[in-house]
Amino acid sequence: MEKLSILNNRIKTLGEERFNKRVVLGNGNENADIVLVGEAPGAEEEKQGLPFVGMAGGILKDLTDRLELKGLYITNTVKIRPTKPSPKTGKPVNRPPNREELDFFIPFLFEEIELISPKVVVTLGNTPLRAFMQNNKAVIGDCHGRGLPFGINGKKFTLYPMYHPASVIYNRSLEAVFIKDGENLLNERING
Ligand code: URA
Numbered sequence: 338m339e340k341l342s343i344l345n346n347r348i349k350t351l352g353e354e355r356f357n358k359r360v361v362l363g364n365g366n367e368n369a370d371i372v373l374v375g376e377a378p379g380a381e382e383e384k385q386g387l388p389f390v391g392m393a394g395g396i397l398k399d400l401t402d403r404l405e406l407k408g409l410y411i412t413n414t415v416k417i418r419p420t421k422p423s424p425k426t427g428k429p430v431n432r433p434p435n436r437e438e439l440d441f442f443i444p445f446l447f448e449e450i451e452l453i454s455p456k457v458v459v460t461l462g463n464t465p466l467r468a469f470m471q472n473n474k475a476v477i478g479d480c481h482g483r484g485l486p487f488g489i490n491g492k493k494f495t496l497y498p499m500y501h502p503a504s505v506i507y508n509r510s511l512e513a514v515f516i517k518d519g520e521n522l523l524n525e526r527i528n529g
Contacts, residue, residue, distance in 0.1 A: 339367070340367045340453070341363070341449065344445070344448055345362050347445070348360060348442075348445045352416055352417060356438070358383070358418060359386060360416045360417055361387065361388055361413065362386075363410060363411060364411055364412070365408075365409050365410035366409060367410060367453055368453070369408055369410035369455050370408075370456040371406065371409050371455055371458075371459060372450060372455045372457070372458050373389075373410070373411045373461060374413065374458060375388060375393070375412070376413060376414055376433070376434065376464040376465065377414065377415035377417070377418060377431075377434050377438070378416070378417070378418045379431055380418065381394075382418070383417075388411045388412060392503070392506060393506070394502075396502035396505055396515075397411075397461075397502045400516065401519075404519050404520065404523060406523075410455070412446070412449060413465075414446055415439060416442055416445070417438065417442075418431070419433065419434045420432060433464065443468045446465075456494055456495060456526060457484070457494060457495045457496075457497050457522065457526055458494055458495070458496050459498075459499055459522065460497070460498045461501045462500060462501025463475070463476060463477050466480070466498045469487065477498055477500055481498050481499055481518055482497075482517065482521050483498070483521075485497075485498075497522055497525050499519070499522070500514065500515050
């Protein structure tokens, strides 16, 4: 992780100090032409210290295997696991990232993307989409499967919104859309 090592050390040190939780950094090819950005790590990701290694990660891997996409980089908008106590058991359960977590981690995400400088950034679900669009009302249902021109500090890339793989678990009818959007991503990579 040559190119990203200084940034990653900062994210880890500052993130753990601020939230007192394990920071799960991005993983994969730091020279990737496609970067996938999720919402935040879940329990399995926190345990293993790697993004998308739980159930949603399995669905994502099925898609990338099917499309024969290799050499990817995978990261999250928020790099700690957002939790709340379960009303039933009191044990920590996942919740969406809050404003404090988003405001802390989004500038690091932008630095990460700038350093990798990929052709395409695939946002998975609403959280990373809203982070890039800087619009909390943006919804994935309105813009999935189409590339949008985007830039960070003069570095240009294509933003490609997709549904979150976990949404396919909850809503099986999204599976075909998720696969179709994935197939169209191959064109964006060539043209992007
Ligand atoms: N969901 C995400 O958004 N990110 C992960 O790393 C795992 C599940």
